[in-house]
Amino acid sequence: MKTTSVTAADLAASVFAVPPLARYSDLTLNEDANRQLIGYLEAGGVRSLMYGGNANFYNISVSEYAEVLDFLVDAVGPDTWLIPSFGPDYGKLIDQARILRGSKVPTAMALPMTFPATSDGIETGLRRAAVTMGKPLLLYIKSDNYIAPEAAGRLMRDGSVCAIKYGTVRPDPAQDDYLRRLLDHVDPKLVISGIGERPAIAHLRQFGLGGFTSGSVCLAPRGSMAILAAIKRGDWATAERLREAFIPLEDLRDGISPIRTLHDAVTLAGIADMGPLLPLLTGLAEAERQRVQPAAQALRAWDESLSKAQAAE
Numbered sequence: 001m002k003t004t005s006v007t008a009a010d011l012a013a014s015v016f017a018v019p020p021l022a023r024y025s026d027l028t029l030n031e032d033a034n035r036q037l038i039g040y041l042e043a044g045g046v047r048s049l050m051y052g053g054n055a056n057f058y059n060i061s062v063s064e065y066a067e068v069l070d071f072l073v074d075a076v077g078p079d080t081w082l083i084p085s086f087g088p089d090y091g092k093l094i095d096q097a098r099i100l101r102g103s104k105v106p107t108a109m110a111l112p113m114t115f116p117a118t119s120d121g122i123e124t125g126l127r128r129a130a131v132t133m134g135k136p137l138l139l140y141i142k143s144d145n146y147i148a149p150e151a152a153g154r155l156m157r158d159g160s161v162c163a164i165k166y167g168t169v170r171p172d173p174a175q176d177d178y179l180r181r182l183l184d185h186v187d188p189k190l191v192i193s194g195i196g197e198r199p200a201i202a203h204l205r206q207f208g209l210g211g212f213t214s215g216s217v218c219l220a221p222r223g224s225m226a227i228l229a230a231i232k233r234g235d236w237a238t239a240e241r242l243r244e245a246f247i248p249l250e251d252l253r254d255g256i257s258p259i260r261t262l263h264d265a266v267t268l269a270g271i272a273d274m275g276p277l278l279p280l281l282t283g284l285a286e287a288e289r290q291r292v293q294p295a296a297q298a299l300r301a302w303d304e305s306l307s308k309a310q311a312a313e
Helices: 008-013 031-043 063-076 090-101 119-133 149-157 177-182 197-206 221-232 236-255 260-269 287-313
Strands: 048-051 083-084 137-141 159-166 192-195 211-214
Touching: 008 211, 031 063, 031 197, 031 221, 063 083, 063 090, 083 090, 083 221, 090 119, 090 137, 119 137, 119 149, 149 159, 149 177, 159 177, 192 197, 197 211, 197 221, 197 236, 211 221, 221 236, 236 260, 260 287
Parallel strands: 048 083, 137 159, 159 192, 192 211
Antiparallel strands: none
């Protein structure tokens, strides 16, 4: 597992998979299923795993946190970068930061807290969390009113933040005044696009961001990594063509629920049994599962066709 300090090269090295977390029916951690999914991602070339919203870290108790963290550290491969998350409220940030301080992970992502919170309060809280953790954190921005760009810049400059995940949804990702203001204060190569394949091309092409996260990479790791490779070589047409395979599942995620749809899609595609979601979330209704299953299976089958094509080369 990567234990060294975070650099721009790390952010560009791999798509950041944002996987779900498997549990048994009694809500205890299903280590075997989680290892299956991690192995599937690593076999597809993914080397950065970010456990955040899709893994329902918002609802993990402080009492379970060390167990989950220790398991994930043990489960990933020797050259894989594990990024757990913590928070979002101040109490959990500090309590979990104390646990993270003793871990080998080089950073953790602070889950965004939008209410009750202010930009100044978030800046203060995140700075204190980084001090408690003893290492810089990864800042996650997913709304304009979360933290002022100037505050994000201060956190980056004083070493409290090592990188930023930017996940604010826009009708047109190429038109984003907040992101432009943010990049006046931070190096774009230390910012990653945080909303999957749909806006990633615009974010990396128009704004020069350093990389991107994906949930659907859990079904198609080779395809998502191929998009990143095409972007790196400036082959935008190939990147856009590859992205089309992800759109049916992404449309369902946007229309139903990004977290819940991905969680059950991994199961429905036959990759690993994710089991139930930890409350306060629930899995898909049966009618929703019937809509998601064909898209999930098609995306996995497409990815496996890429694997066969690569093996034949």
